[in-house]
Amino acid sequence: MTTGLTVLVPCYNEGPQVETAHGELVEALKEIGELEILFVDDGSTDDSLDRIRRLAETDPRVRYLSFTRNFGIDAVMAAGFRYAGQPWTVQCDADLQVPPGEIWALLDKAAEGYDVVFGERRGRRDPLVRRGGSAGLHWAARRVFGIDMPRGASTFRLVRTGLARTITELRLPWFIPAVPLVGARYAATPVAHRPRTAGRSKLRLARLTAHSFELFFGFSWRPLAAVYAAGVLGGALALVFAVLGYAGLAGGPVIAATQLLLTGLTVAAVALVGRYLHRLLRDTARPRTYYVKDANLPLLPEDTLTGGLPSPQPPARAVRQRG
Structure with missing residues (x-):
């Protein structure tokens, strides 16, 4: 039975960070024989997709999906878990604020019999407003709205791929509270956290606020x-x-x-x-969560704009011969 790992890397206008993430991931996980690095480009407008394509040409472990536009992190997770080729999937942001070497901490904890392992960030190095907002959100979800939120949970997480697909197919607005909702065995383990060294966070206050409402009204009556x-x-x-x-x-x-x-x-x-x-x-x-415009792996027809049909040129007028 295979015990390989898919590393799901969401990308949105990450630029040079694409090569940096690839290099650190390969170095940290070189002991894993069945390793897949799956980049999901969320409609980037910079050269992120070109950089990912070049990596895929030189490294067969690199696979990628590219959306027709920016659909958001929920769509990235749905597509990533759906097309992950290994039985375990770890979600790792391209900014690498959690060092790739910390993936081993998740793997070691999962070996104890868990389906999901969340990385609990030690000494979180995000801005105070971001840290305070996150703590307040989790407190309100548990205390005010009665939502079962795993303590220490973050987007840096290791999941059984089959379970991840089951959860994302439920089309719930949040992944974290869905884990205890379906009865999965989960745990959290401490991981290191470092300041962002490139780019900036793609999450803005309006989006974070809307995402909070989705949590409160999506999981609590x-x-x-x-x-x-x-x-x-x-x-x-x-x-x-x-x-x-x-x-x-x-x-x-x-x-x-x-x-x-x-x-x-x-x-x-x-x-x-x-x-x-x-x-x-x-x-x-239940509209489609995303559409894929480019990939280096076989796509399901419903995930493409054309339903899997080819895109030939439209009919043209016949060229008349002059006698």
């Missing part, structure tokens, strides 16, 4: 339960103040303030219910 409770409380308050107003025990300003409060709660409730409806409609429509 508590906000909807809170709306129900607020509705009952608001109805009771309205009834009480209506009686007090009729009896002349509450003046106009108090009643007006109460009406304004109830109106605000109503608007918030409608917005929250709309957010859940959006979630349900999105899951029902």
Whole structure:
């Protein structure tokens, strides 16, 4: 039985970092005979894809997929896990803030019988805002929304490839809380973390905020339960103040303030219910997560824009011979 490893490397405008990541990964994992380095180009607009192609020409361990546009990290994971050729897959960012040598820590921990091993970053070297935001997000998910978030979990993780495919096919908005949701055996192990030496993070505040909402509303029904409770409380308050107003025990300003409060709660409730409806409609429509425009491995027809059909030139007018 093969025990090889696929290293999934997401790329979006990484430029020279492509060769740097390849070199460090090959050096760190040279003891693994069945090694595959799978670059997934998320619609880069620089020369990242050209650099990956050149690596693939000289190193048969390099495989790649290139999207038709930027689809985001969720699409990268879905495609990467789907086309990974080895039974274990480790996700490793091209910025190499976690040194490739730390992959061995994940492998050693997985040997104890785990399906998923997360790298818990020691002395995380990201900006304070990023670290604080991440810690706050995980705290809110566990304490406020009741979501089972594995402690220490990060995007630097080792997963059984078959399990990763099962999770991504569920089309859930987050991978991390889906691991305990399906009953997988998981653990976290400490790994080193270093400052970014090239490029800059592709995640922006707006995207991080949207991603947080996907977590909260994708894995928890508590906000909807809170709306129900607020509705009952608001109805009771309205009834009480209506009686007090009729009896002349509450003046106009108090009643007006109460009406304004109830109106605000109503608007918030409608917005929250709309957010859940959006979630349900999105899951029902289930559009394609990504489309691949170029690869050096066999593609499934549904992952291409043309459905696997060739793209010949359109018919042209016949050239008439002059007599």
